[in-house]
Amino acid sequence: MPPQSGSTLEEPEVKSELPQFFTWEEIGLHSGRGNSKQERWLVINRKVYDISQFHWRHPGGIRIINHYAGQDATDAFTAFHKNEDLVKKYLCSLQIGELAPDQPNCEPSKNELLVKDFRELHSTVKKMGLMKPSYGFFLFMFMHAFLLDVAAWVTIWYFGKSWVPFLVGVAMFTVGQIQYGFFQHDLGHVSVFQNTKWNRISHFIVIGILKGGSHNWWNYMHNQHHSKPNCFRKDPDLNMHPFLFSLGKKLSVELGKKKKKYMPYQYQHTYFWFAPMIFIPFILLILIRFTIKRKKWVEFALMMIYNIRVCLMYIPLMGFKSFMAFFWLSRYLESNWFIWVSQMNHIPMNIDYDKNADWVSCQLAATCNVDQSLFNDWYTGHLNFQIEHHLFPTMPRHNYWKVAPLVKSLCAKHGVQYQCKPLLTALVDILRSLKESGQHWQDAYLLG
Structure with missing residues (x-):
């Protein structure tokens, strides 16, 4: 075996x-x-x-x-x-x-000059020190999430469980959890510490005890996504196609011609709003199945510690029923935040089978950026710089804005499209893209 x-x-x-x-x-x-x-x-x-x-x-x-x-x-x-x-x-x-000496540095189907220039850019980025983390930055990002986590509990402990402190507590707990999520994402990409081992150990602890997740599951899934983003059958983030959504023009037409109809895809832009309700129990079941099947007992124990920790913190203060409302409302809000932020950079982009494109073309076809601002950086965990994050996945996120002009110049030189949008436009584009894909499916289904 x-x-x-x-x-x-x-x-x-x-x-x-x-x-x-x-x-x-x-x-x-x-x-x-x-x-x-x-x-x-x-x-x-x-x-x-x-x-x-x-x-x-x-x-x-x-x-x-x-x-x-x-x-x-x-x-x-x-x-x-x-x-x-x-x-x-x-x-x-x-x-x-x-x-063989007569063979080019990459497959003939790829843009060899673009590949060469990107590799030179990668070397330049390392020499500029942009792959080195700022420990002060990451300490601040962790501490502000930790303080929000503590403040949520203090609010319920001091003010009780009436509506105002209840909602304030939910808000602070939700923000703390999503910011923990961005921080574990940094650790998972080995971008917080210079030493890879410390990133791995810290990610193992943070995603387990502070998020209730699995280190190995995250690596298994997320690295595949970065390897071949928006490539059907290779990017696990597309596993919802075709069972819930019809994604991308080509795949939607293909699905329609085959007369496949798992869902009423022509309305998928409307039921996308309910995706977070499905996402929460779905991910929980996947994590339990993954850790048990792979015999990751330590990770399973850390997931249980997370749930026990939260229960012991809040149930004595507010009772079981109020805690259930508090916890699952927070999870629902966090799920909404995560899904909209993570999908605004990918769903509106090209979705297809793997075409064996060069690294730059593959990442740029599947990702787009959102305008920079202090709020956008914080709200998205710097994933508004999705292009730079995908090109340099181990780069500390506080350096994305520094490398962005160099990436733009590279794209302009080789005619590769570099998309950057306002935040609201990017969010609305998710629904627009789903509506268009649903229409492509319906047309193919009726006419194919």
């Missing part, structure tokens, strides 16, 4: 054989599509690696590395691995050859 995601790796043996030379056409034949036993190769910095066995024990999960089988994974490798030198020693045992 293959090892689980997150398993430790044994020290690899270094191969001494001279490398062979391969073409991109040969590499593309080893994508493993449709056959779990087929060989899987990928390319990193012109070196060819056979991951046919390694993908089972890849610490980042089986799927994320499989998403690049048969492709150039150089920019994804650089984006996800903060300590490249540590990882490269494991790659040595997997190397089977190199690209």
Whole structure:
């Protein structure tokens, strides 16, 4: 049985054989599509690696590395691995050859000049120190969430559970939880501490005890999303298609022609408002199933500690019924906040199957930005800079605004669209996009 995601790796043996030379056409034949036993190769910095066995024990999960089988994974490798030198020693045992000298640095279908310029930009960004975190910034972000968490309890303890303190407490608890969520997101992307280990340990604790979530589940799902955003069957954030929503023009037409109708998609822009009500119990069940199935008992225990902690804090002050109203109202508001913020950058963008586009084109096609302001930065956890976040996922969020002009220049040079919108426009675009996709589905369903 293959090892689980997150398993430790044994020290690899270094191969001494001279490398062979391969073409991109040969590499593309080893994508493993449709056959779990087929060989899987990928390319990193012109070196060819056979991951046919390694993908089972890849610490980042089986799927994320499989998403690049048969492709150039150089920019994804650089984006996800903060300590490249540590990882490269494991790659040595997997190397089977190199690209032939006459082969370009990336697949012929990609924009080689754009790829080259982005890699130079990434090197420049590191030299500018933009990958280094400000501990003062992250301490402030954590402390203001923690103080809101405490203030919510103090409000109920001091003023009681009448309507005004009840609603004030709900508001503070909700804001504290969403800001904890943004902070655990930073830790998950190893952007709070220089040392990867400290990010992992802190993320394990924060997402468990302060959020009631699972460290391994978050990494398993979220890294796939960053790897191939808005790519159907590779981005797990699109799992709601087609069971709840019909997303994107191409997929909607395809669904309509196949006469698939799980929901009345022509009205999906109206029932999207109810998505947060489904999201809360859905995620809870997924987390319980994931931790039990993967035998992540420590994570399961931390999730239980979170729920016990909250119950012990509030039930003695307000009783069980009032606490249930307090807790689930807060969860509903938090879910609304999270869903609208996370989807405004993605649902209105291009949604399709994986086209093996270069890293920059893939991320820019699937993401857009929201205008910068102090409120927008705080309200979105700096995910208003979604483009920069996706291009440089381990970059500390307080540096997004510094790299944004460089990214804009790169996009302008190569004719890649860089979208930035006002906050309200971005939120309304979710509904507009859902309405358009629903109409495409209906037209195809009736005429196909």
